[in-house]
Amino acid sequence: MNEVTRIINAIEQGDPQATEKLLPLVYEELRVLATQKMAQEKPGQTLQATALVHEAYLRLVGSEGKGWDSTGHFFAAAAEAMRRILVEKARSKVTRKRGGERRKIHLERLESPFESTPEELIALDEALTRLADRESDVADLVKLRYFTGLTVEQIAKAKGISSRTVFNHLAYARSWLRREISKTAPES
Numbered sequence: 001m002n003e004v005t006r007i008i009n010a011i012e013q014g015d016p017q018a019t020e021k022l023l024p025l026v027y028e029e030l031r032v033l034a035t036q037k038m039a040q041e042k043p044g045q046t047l048q049a050t051a052l053v054h055e056a057y058l059r060l061v062g063s064e065g066k067g068w069d070s071t072g073h074f075f076a077a078a079a080e081a082m083r084r085i086l087v088e089k090a091r092s093k094v095t096r097k098r099g100g101e102r103r104k105i106h107l108e109r110l111e112s113p114f115e116s117t118p119e120e121l122i123a124l125d126e127a128l129t130r131l132a133d134r135e136s137d138v139a140d141l142v143k144l145r146y147f148t149g150l151t152v153e154q155i156a157k158a159k160g161i162s163s164r165t166v167f168n169h170l171a172y173a174r175s176w177l178r179r180e181i182s183k184t185a186p187e188s
Contacts, residue, residue, distance in 0.1 A: 003025055004022070004026060004074065005070060005071050007021050007022045008071065008073075026057075027053065031049060031050060033148050033149045034049035034082070035049040047086075047089060055085050056081035059081045060078060070158075070160075072157075072159045072160065075144060075148060076140050076144060076158075079143040079148045080143055082147045083125065083128075086147065087121060089118075090118035090119075090121040123181050124177065127177045127180040128142060128177065131180070137169075138169045138173050138176075141155055141166055141170055141173065142173045144159075152166045152167050
């Protein structure tokens with residue numbers, strides 16, 4: 001991780017070769033995380049872990065002016081990129097298959113974006129956006145946990161906070177998101 005931080009600093013300082021050095025270091029870690037999440041996928045999932053990582057990485061390094069001030073910041077950006085990709089895919093499925101109809105979802109079932117139906121993923125995304133407007137730090141922890149599959153300990157290390165703090169914030173976020181989702185989703 002120290003090497004990743006060094007390369008991120010080089011990217012910030014305008015080193016044109018630093019981006020090329022970053023991919024081999026973070027790609028494997030992102031691919032492992034995505035592969036672990038894909039192992040939990042529902043049957044019929046067409047998105048492959050490799051494709052998710054590639055698209056997320058391209059979004060991260062393809063946009064000029066995006067800088068990361070730490071490894072944790074980079075992985076938070078990766079979580080956000082993966083979130084957007086998965087939500088775009090879910091919205092596309094809902095529009096095509098179900099005409100955009102919503103139904104009640106159960107947050108307890110939401111452990112992975114790959115275990116969620118498109119409707120559940122969209123409802124979570126909308127609630128998570130509202131949470132980010134109120135408490136962006138807490139929403140960032142949810143993104144790291146849910147969209148990259150990082151453990152509480154990995155999140156704590158990446159964000160420079162205690163595991164207990166991460167655990168407490170995630171418990172709060174789960175409760176808050178559950179309430180928000182239940183307010184907006186009609187009964188099925």
